[in-house]
Amino acid sequence: MAITEATDATFEELVLKSEKPVVVDFWATWCTPCKMVAPEMEKLASKYEGSVEVVKVDVDANPAISQAFQIMSIPTIAFFRPGQQPKGVVGFQPLERLEQQFGLSEFAPAPKA
Numbered sequence: 001m002a003i004t005e006a007t008d009a010t011f012e013e014l015v016l017k018s019e020k021p022v023v024v025d026f027w028a029t030w031c032t033p034c035k036m037v038a039p040e041m042e043k044l045a046s047k048y049e050g051s052v053e054v055v056k057v058d059v060d061a062n063p064a065i066s067q068a069f070q071i072m073s074i075p076t077i078a079f080f081r082p083g084q085q086p087k088g089v090v091g092f093q094p095l096e097r098l099e100q101q102f103g104l105s106e107f108a109p110a111p112k113a
Helices: 011-016 032-047 063-068 095-102
Strands: 003-005 022-027 053-058 076-080 087-090
Touching: 003 032, 011 022, 011 053, 022 032, 032 053, 032 095, 076 095, 087 095
Parallel strands: 003 053, 022 053
Antiparallel strands: 022 076, 076 087
Protein backbone atom coordinates (compact mmCIF):
# COMPACT_ATOMS: atom_id res chain seq x y z
CA MET A 1 0.00 0.00 0.00
CA ALA A 2 1.78 3.08 -1.20
CA ILE A 3 0.57 6.63 -0.90
CA THR A 4 2.65 8.83 -3.15
CA GLU A 5 3.48 12.47 -2.41
CA ALA A 6 2.85 14.64 -5.46
CA THR A 7 4.45 18.04 -5.98
CA ASP A 8 3.87 20.89 -8.40
CA ALA A 9 6.56 19.24 -10.54
CA THR A 10 5.21 15.66 -10.44
CA PHE A 11 1.41 16.15 -10.27
CA GLU A 12 0.80 16.02 -14.01
CA GLU A 13 2.75 12.78 -14.40
CA LEU A 14 1.35 11.07 -11.28
CA VAL A 15 -2.26 12.17 -11.58
CA LEU A 16 -3.28 13.76 -14.86
CA LYS A 17 -1.40 11.29 -17.08
CA SER A 18 -2.19 8.22 -14.96
CA GLU A 19 -3.90 5.36 -16.77
CA LYS A 20 -5.55 4.35 -13.47
CA PRO A 21 -8.04 6.37 -11.45
CA VAL A 22 -6.34 8.50 -8.78
CA VAL A 23 -7.66 9.70 -5.42
CA VAL A 24 -5.85 12.88 -4.32
CA ASP A 25 -5.76 14.09 -0.72
CA PHE A 26 -5.12 17.85 -0.61
CA TRP A 27 -3.87 18.48 2.93
CA ALA A 28 -1.57 20.57 5.16
CA THR A 29 0.59 19.69 8.15
CA TRP A 30 -1.27 22.10 10.47
CA CYS A 31 -4.76 20.86 9.52
CA THR A 32 -6.37 18.70 12.23
CA PRO A 33 -9.18 17.28 10.00
CA CYS A 34 -6.45 16.36 7.48
CA LYS A 35 -4.83 14.20 10.17
CA MET A 36 -8.20 12.47 10.67
CA VAL A 37 -8.41 11.74 6.93
CA ALA A 38 -4.93 10.18 6.74
CA PRO A 39 -5.94 6.73 8.14
CA GLU A 40 -8.92 6.63 5.76
CA MET A 41 -6.59 7.30 2.82
CA GLU A 42 -4.33 4.47 4.02
CA LYS A 43 -7.33 2.10 4.15
CA LEU A 44 -8.33 3.19 0.65
CA ALA A 45 -4.79 2.70 -0.67
CA SER A 46 -4.67 -0.78 0.85
CA LYS A 47 -8.13 -1.86 -0.30
CA TYR A 48 -7.69 -0.65 -3.90
CA GLU A 49 -3.99 -1.41 -4.28
CA GLY A 50 -3.20 -2.06 -7.92
CA SER A 51 -6.45 -0.58 -9.26
CA VAL A 52 -6.63 2.96 -7.82
CA GLU A 53 -3.64 5.19 -7.06
CA VAL A 54 -3.65 7.32 -3.90
CA VAL A 55 -1.69 10.57 -3.88
CA LYS A 56 -1.23 13.28 -1.24
CA VAL A 57 -0.54 16.94 -2.02
CA ASP A 58 0.68 19.32 0.69
CA VAL A 59 -1.11 22.52 -0.34
CA ASP A 60 1.37 24.79 1.44
CA ALA A 61 4.37 23.26 -0.30
CA ASN A 62 2.63 23.05 -3.71
CA PRO A 63 0.60 26.24 -4.27
CA ALA A 64 0.42 25.88 -8.08
CA ILE A 65 -1.65 22.68 -7.88
CA SER A 66 -3.93 24.17 -5.22
CA GLN A 67 -4.54 27.24 -7.38
CA ALA A 68 -5.03 25.23 -10.56
CA PHE A 69 -7.78 23.15 -8.94
CA GLN A 70 -9.17 26.03 -6.83
CA ILE A 71 -8.63 24.23 -3.54
CA MET A 72 -10.17 26.65 -1.02
CA SER A 73 -10.73 24.30 1.94
CA ILE A 74 -8.79 21.36 3.24
CA PRO A 75 -8.91 18.52 3.46
CA THR A 76 -10.25 18.19 -0.06
CA ILE A 77 -10.33 14.69 -1.50
CA ALA A 78 -10.52 14.62 -5.30
CA PHE A 79 -11.11 11.70 -7.65
CA PHE A 80 -9.40 11.87 -11.02
CA ARG A 81 -10.78 9.33 -13.46
CA PRO A 82 -8.98 9.16 -16.82
CA GLY A 83 -10.84 11.17 -19.44
CA GLN A 84 -13.27 12.82 -17.00
CA GLN A 85 -13.46 15.97 -14.91
CA PRO A 86 -12.31 15.41 -11.33
CA LYS A 87 -14.88 15.15 -8.54
CA GLY A 88 -14.13 16.45 -5.08
CA VAL A 89 -15.42 16.41 -1.52
CA VAL A 90 -14.37 18.71 1.30
CA GLY A 91 -13.78 17.77 4.92
CA PHE A 92 -13.34 14.50 6.73
CA GLN A 93 -14.91 11.58 4.88
CA PRO A 94 -14.75 7.95 6.05
CA LEU A 95 -13.66 5.32 3.53
CA GLU A 96 -17.25 4.15 2.96
CA ARG A 97 -18.41 7.66 2.03
CA LEU A 98 -15.47 8.15 -0.34
CA GLU A 99 -16.25 4.82 -2.00
CA GLN A 100 -19.88 5.85 -2.46
CA GLN A 101 -19.11 9.41 -3.55
CA PHE A 102 -16.60 8.35 -6.21
CA GLY A 103 -18.13 5.01 -7.28
CA LEU A 104 -15.00 3.12 -6.30
CA SER A 105 -16.69 -0.26 -6.00
CA GLU A 106 -16.22 -0.84 -9.74
CA PHE A 107 -12.46 -0.63 -9.18
CA ALA A 108 -12.36 -3.09 -6.27
CA PRO A 109 -9.79 -5.79 -6.92
CA ALA A 110 -11.15 -9.31 -7.34
CA PRO A 111 -11.08 -11.35 -4.12
CA LYS A 112 -7.97 -13.48 -3.82
CA ALA A 113 -8.60 -17.19 -4.16
